Amino acid sequence: MTPTLAGRIQTRLLLLSTIGLAWVVLVAALLGGSASPSYTDRLRAGVAALIITMLLGVVWELVYHAAQQYRWEKDWPTGLALAVGLTEGTAVWFALNTAARRSTLVPSMTVPMFVVVFGTTWLLIWLFASGPMRVVALRWRYRGGRLL
Template identity: 45%
Template sequence: MVPTLMGRIQTRIFLLATVGVVITALIVPILPGLEGPMSERYRIGYLVLAAVAVLGVGWEFIYHFLMQFRWEKDWPTLFGLVTLVPEGLLLFLLLRSGAIGIIDPAPPASAFWTMFIVIWIAVWLVANGPMRVPFIRWRFRGGRVL
């Protein structure tokens, strides 16, 4: 079954709220370029994660529109990994421009890209592997978690 738009949104939010939160907790203390007290580092890390989730929901609508031109109405698995480039670039530019005002100052590029890439790969790996074990019927319900 091809994941539906609602299924992809639910899966994205669920994975960011589980895998993303755990990876953020582990990686924030060692991110390059972040300075200041640990509480400030975690605040920035989790705000960036929240921005990824919010922006990602918007991306899902764009991806859904683009998939309508494909015969199978779905991306190949590798496209799901490669989409980190446009999503990451847009979020990075929005942070740098100050368009996302709740994250001030914007994290250094090294911290942002390290965190973004590590979380993206972890979420992608879980979605394409272990996610299918506890949620056996997940793919048959169009990717919906609930």
Template identity: 40%
Template sequence: MTPTLIGRIQTRLFLLLVIGLPWTILVTPLLPRHLGVGTLGGLYATTLTAWFLVGLLGCCIWEPLYHLGQQFRWEKDWPILFGLLTSIPEALVLWSALPAYDTSPASGWTFCFHFFSTWIVMWLFAIGPIKIFLIRYRFRGGRIL
């Protein structure tokens, strides 16, 4: 991938909206319900908050940080492995920012399954099929608009 900063932000928001949101709505009922998020409504509130925060923290903190990191690369690119591995620090920060989850392993599994499955689906879409719909995407540094 060869993103620009604005392209990164647009891509993130686009992926969250087109892939992340439907995916979250689909998988939330399949997640185990327990503790603070015992009801389906409570679980939706939590997964949708997570979804929202991935967008907010991503645009305000993560993407500018990645963009800075990219400056140290001669190629001014962002290898697709980075797109996968950056999920780990983002997950850690998000986990600590979500009050509804407690520290039990069950909470951890619920969070991890939702977060990483959403991430991987978005990532897979971004490294390939997105270009079927947006023929100019790869020449525009990830800009959608």
């Protein structure tokens, strides 16, 4: 799939709010332990990370789209879509920590927990977008990721 700007944003929002959310609900339960925060706090922190990834992501997509304009293919290589998880993850981590410091609604997360939650969610979404997404949304790949 070669994304358009609208396709990038729509795909990001859809996949984070469906597969991403389902995975965070599950992984928050799997990460339990005596020293961990409660399940509710883990879930709230995970959902907060998802929301930040969506909001910051809209800005990131503008940057990626601008960079794409300098490629003859006007495409976005699959590996790059995975690799930018590192920069995005770092940005989300700082934004999440800032939010946790300023609001009691957002619980904090340890670095290992964040790496697991964000990393696995990112990987899962990347894998889904690289294949199975085409099955349920046949026209998605032709429309540059646009769903509407």
